[in-house]
Amino acid sequence: xxxxxxxxxxxxxxxxxxxxxxxxxxxxxxxxxxxxxxxxxxxxxxxxxxxxxxxxxxxxxxxxxxxxxxxxxxxxxxxxxxxxxxxxxxxxxxxxxxxxxxxxxxxxxxxxxxxxxxxxxxxxxxxxxxxxxxxxxxxxxxxxxxxxxxxxxxxxxxxxxxxxxxxxxxxxxxxxxxxxxxxxxxxxxxxxxxxxxxxxxxxxxxxxxxxxxxxxxxxxxxxxxxxxxxxxxxxxxxxxxxxxxxxxxxxxxxxxxxxxxxxxxxxxxx
Amino acid sequence: xxxxxxxxxxxxxxxxxxxxxxxxxxxxxxxxxxxxxxxxxxxxxxxxxxxxxxxxxxxxxxxxxxxxxxxxxxxxxxxxxxxxxxxxxxxxxxxxxxxxxxxxxxxxxxxxxxxxxxxxxxxxxxxxxxxxxxxxxxxxxxxxxxxxxxxxxxxxxxxxxxxxxxxxxxxxxxxxxxxxxxxxxxxxxxxxxxxxxxxxxxxxxxxxxxxxxxxxxxxxxxxxxxxxxxxxxxxxxxxxxxxxxxxxxxxxxxxxxxxxxxxxxxxxxxxxxxxx
Numbered sequence: 434x435x436x437x438x439x440x441x442x443x444x445x446x447x448x449x450x451x452x453x454x455x456x457x458x459x460x461x462x463x464x465x466x467x468x469x470x471x472x473x474x475x476x477x478x479x480x481x482x483x484x485x486x487x488x489x490x491x492x493x494x495x496x497x498x499x500x501x502x503x504x505x506x507x508x509x510x511x512x513x514x515x516x517x518x519x520x521x522x523x524x525x526x527x528x529x530x531x532x533x534x535x536x537x538x539x540x541x542x543x544x545x546x547x548x549x550x551x552x553x554x555x556x557x558x559x560x561x562x563x564x565x566x567x568x569x570x571x572x573x574x575x576x577x578x579x580x581x582x583x584x585x586x587x588x589x590x591x592x593x594x595x596x597x598x599x600x601x602x603x604x605x606x607x608x609x610x611x612x613x614x615x616x617x618x619x620x621x622x623x624x625x626x627x628x629x630x631x632x633x634x635x636x637x638x639x640x641x642x643x644x645x646x647x648x649x650x651x652x653x654x655x656x657x658x659x660x661x662x663x664x665x666x667x668x669x670x671x672x673x674x675x676x677x678x679x680x681x682x683x684x685x686x687x688x689x690x691x692x693x694x695x696x697x698x699x700x701x702x703x
Numbered sequence: 704x705x706x707x708x709x710x711x712x713x714x715x716x717x718x719x720x721x722x723x724x725x726x727x728x729x730x731x732x733x734x735x736x737x738x739x740x741x742x743x744x745x746x747x748x749x750x751x752x753x754x755x756x757x758x759x760x761x762x763x764x765x766x767x768x769x770x771x772x773x774x775x776x777x778x779x780x781x782x783x784x785x786x787x788x789x790x791x792x793x794x795x796x797x798x799x800x801x802x803x804x805x806x807x808x809x810x811x812x813x814x815x816x817x818x819x820x821x822x823x824x825x826x827x828x829x830x831x832x833x834x835x836x837x838x839x840x841x842x843x844x845x846x847x848x849x850x851x852x853x854x855x856x857x858x859x860x861x862x863x864x865x866x867x868x869x870x871x872x873x874x875x876x877x878x879x880x881x882x883x884x885x886x887x888x889x890x891x892x893x894x895x896x897x898x899x900x901x902x903x904x905x906x907x908x909x910x911x912x913x914x915x916x917x918x919x920x921x922x923x924x925x926x927x928x929x930x931x932x933x934x935x936x937x938x939x940x941x942x943x944x945x946x947x948x949x950x951x952x953x954x955x956x957x958x959x960x961x962x963x964x965x966x967x968x969x970x971x972x973x974x975x976x977x978x979x
Contacts, residue, residue: 461780473799474775474823482823488773492824497770500825561732565740573747575769579799580747585774586792589799593776596791 442681482506491576518635524680536609559626633675640695652683757803760848761819761827771826774799781821805911851909851926860923871913880906
């Protein structure tokens, strides 16, 4: 029982990621109509349209308009994740999260970080990648990130066949495992950056109770975006940064009940 | 006195260092961004250049198809014959976009065009496969699809050798419109006929059933994208005996834009000089 409690959000997240992936897979393989398409565009029960708002934004930048269906789908997704808050997409939906979490896990097991200085990269790189991606879209006349997104390659690979896409996934894995900690999801991925912006004012947020904190720093150690936990041990407060993925790992590792999920604007901070 | 001066210069140095640092960091960031952007663009340009790709029926012209397609794969899922393939990395085609390989599986020309209907963005455009019926209402017509055009290699097509084969002709869903058979005398034997298939671009949809049916080891009739398979005559060459073709002249300026060393001279002068 204890172990389930210790990994309660992890179990929920993996179930969410895997079941979504399976439903997409079944949409193609068995013709189930629960979810058809993939993370770029899809339909629920052949009716409700969903679209990746970042992809649609790139199509706009490339100088094209899309059908109202795709627009409505992008709006639905944007609204959902804007309300949910943080990068819920990244840690509850995105299939690449499974890969990079594994890389991070192995990184801890083999204590890669203890081997001295590692490479450094700004966490703002992702916002630059968004900007460059939109400019490249404008000049090349296509949605630029969609042409090389390893996230889409992995997701499409699971549904329609991988091709040489495994190479992209492997390189992301090795990059996160051996080069930079949380290198892809936490530094480069423009989709993550995009959802950071969207989820900036969302509802579900991590809150910290300073009074219970014993400064063990386990939460900082486990957090894939540790800059968002700047208040830990210093003051009571909510994680307000959109870069927090709402993965809930900090809550799970905290032995002092100092971290909790809360509702911004609604629940009290302490 | 000396101390104060040193202090001031130290301050200035720090200030200029700060400014210098900021400038250098900005320039470095920009350099990084431009490098990344160029590599990124180069990658896309390389992938975009692949010309021999056959898109599903109703696909907008390649440029606008590529910008609108979100690579969701719903057309692939909708295809009841599993004829559509979603390009995966390593296919040397724009990744995630749908295409056909008619020799493996052609388009069977569903009347309700489920692949087109599944498209959420309009990359597969309904208006390109619809026509007005008697009451002015738009109606789907798969025969308007322009997936590509069948091209015949006359040197390897055994019908052109004089051996009787009409596999492509018989299988064509627009038999006698898209593919006809032309009878000519077999000069080699002097007593047989050659029954040669001929493709007509106005009717051919590029479904690829002929390519699939072709009996030669490697298909001698195969579908190519229309922009690859077809030429285009300039508006200055008109079939004067065809009123419809005359219409291509509308809006064409009489001024010619082509200038060559010869055309820069007056025609009379060019004739009189006698240097041709």
